[in-house]
Amino acid sequence: MNSLDLMPNAHKEEIVKLRAKKEKLLASDKKGVLVYRKLLESVRHLRAGHLDFAGDVVQIGKAEELESGELTRVEEVLRSLIPWRKGPFSIFGIDIDAEWRSNRKWRRALPALPDLEDKVIADIGASNGYYMFRMAQHNPALVLGFEPYLHHYFTFRLLNGFAGIDNLQMEPLGVEQISLFENSFDIIFLMGIIYHRSSPVDMLRDIKKAMKPGATLIVESQAIPGKEPVALFPEKRYAKVPGTYFVPTATCLRNWLTRVGFQKVEIFFEHQMNRSEQRRTDWMTFESYTDFIDPDNLKLTVEGYPAPIRVYLKAKV
Numbered sequence: 118m119n120s121l122d123l124m125p126n127a128h129k130e131e132i133v134k135l136r137a138k139k140e141k142l143l144a145s146d147k148k149g150v151l152v153y154r155k156l157l158e159s160v161r162h163l164r165a166g167h168l169d170f171a172g173d174v175v176q177i178g179k180a181e182e183l184e185s186g187e188l189t190r191v192e193e194v195l196r197s198l199i200p201w202r203k204g205p206f207s208i209f210g211i212d213i214d215a216e217w218r219s220n221r222k223w224r225r226a227l228p229a230l231p232d233l234e235d236k237v238i239a240d241i242g243a244s245n246g247y248y249m250f251r252m253a254q255h256n257p258a259l260v261l262g263f264e265p266y267l268h269h270y271f272t273f274r275l276l277n278g279f280a281g282i283d284n285l286q287m288e289p290l291g292v293e294q295i296s297l298f299e300n301s302f303d304i305i306f307l308m309g310i311i312y313h314r315s316s317p318v319d320m321l322r323d324i325k326k327a328m329k330p331g332a333t334l335i336v337e338s339q340a341i342p343g344k345e346p347v348a349l350f351p352e353k354r355y356a357k358v359p360g361t362y363f364v365p366t367a368t369c370l371r372n373w374l375t376r377v378g379f380q381k382v383e384i385f386f387e388h389q390m391n392r393s394e395q396r397r398t399d400w401m402t403f404e405s406y407t408d409f410i411d412p413d414n415l416k417l418t419v420e421g422y423p424a425p426i427r428v429y430l431k432a433k434v
């Protein structure tokens with residue numbers, strides 16, 4: 118399926134040109150690309166029979182579908198893709214306990230979602246596609262992930278190579294390119310992204326352009342506690358993450374959306390972040406949430422800023 122066939126208003130020529138440029142890079146023998154391509158090629162002949170995206174664990178294949186040599190190779194490939202940030206997955210029976218229990222975020226968002234059936238959906242910053250697989254359960258026309266990081270992009274390609282779901286596709290493009298997809302999406306997910314952008318309001322404007330009339334935006338974000346509509350702008354890092362710009366309160370984020378022109382903006386969920394949701398595991402062996410928070414005061418980050426809460430908002434065009 119060509120995703121652009123479902124988007125008559127998208128700037129096709131420009132998108133096709135950008136894609137061609139990216140595809141040239143992805144087909145090149147540059148070291149950083151080749152390593153991923155070789156991993157994928159070594160298991161590209163394998164296709165899963167059993168698929169189950171309804172539960173917390175995205176299941177692709179069962180162990181008994183493969184011969185033992187194939188299963189060993191799949192495990193080697195999956196382990197080569199450590200760190201696994203989003204999950205959980207079970208791939209041919211190999212359980213991947215990722216850093217994030219992404220199933221919890223999905224459970225919180227689910228009750229607020231419009232019907233996904235037959236919809237054209239964008240997942241901006243889709244990572245390895247965990248949420249895209251969860252969306253597939255609801256029979257969308259298309260879920261298009263935007264993910265510029267090669268590690269995540271290739272991980273999704275590997276997973277969907279096994280799963281073979283035609284209406285899940287990923288662009289190796291970033292949110293910077295979203296306005297090329299003018300008037301194209303019924304639903305856009307923007308989860309875990311907004312505090313990484315130096316111009317969050319401009320980004321929201323671009324996203325709005327990519328939405329059809331009546332479309333829904335779901336925003337999930339790290340936030341600081343408080344009722345005032347303010348945002349924290351860290352001196353260098355926030356919770357050890359250097360690429361963090363504005364960390365808003367829920368009401369500040371609501372105001373950004375409203376002033377961009379979104380309608381019916383509502384905050385539908387808030388919770389304190391915690392170490393059982395984001396943690397070091399066998400599949401993500403680097404620092405995680407507990408390393409980012411002051412051990413003597415769990416209400417502060419290691420830099421002395423308010424520890425993050427997470428907020429969920431919904432808005433219409």
Ligand SMILES: C[S@@+](CC[C@H](N)C(=O)[O-])C[C@H]1O[C@@H](n2cnc3c(N)ncnc32)[C@H](O)[C@@H]1O
Nearest residue numbers: 241242243244263264265266269291292308309
């Ligand atoms: C904090 S993660 C959030 C992942 C997922 N959406 C979630 O909520 O769990 C941020 C994701 O955005 C991706 N990303 C980084 N720069 C981006 C950009 N310019 N446009 C879109 N996504 C980007 C990262 O590679 C990463 O997968």
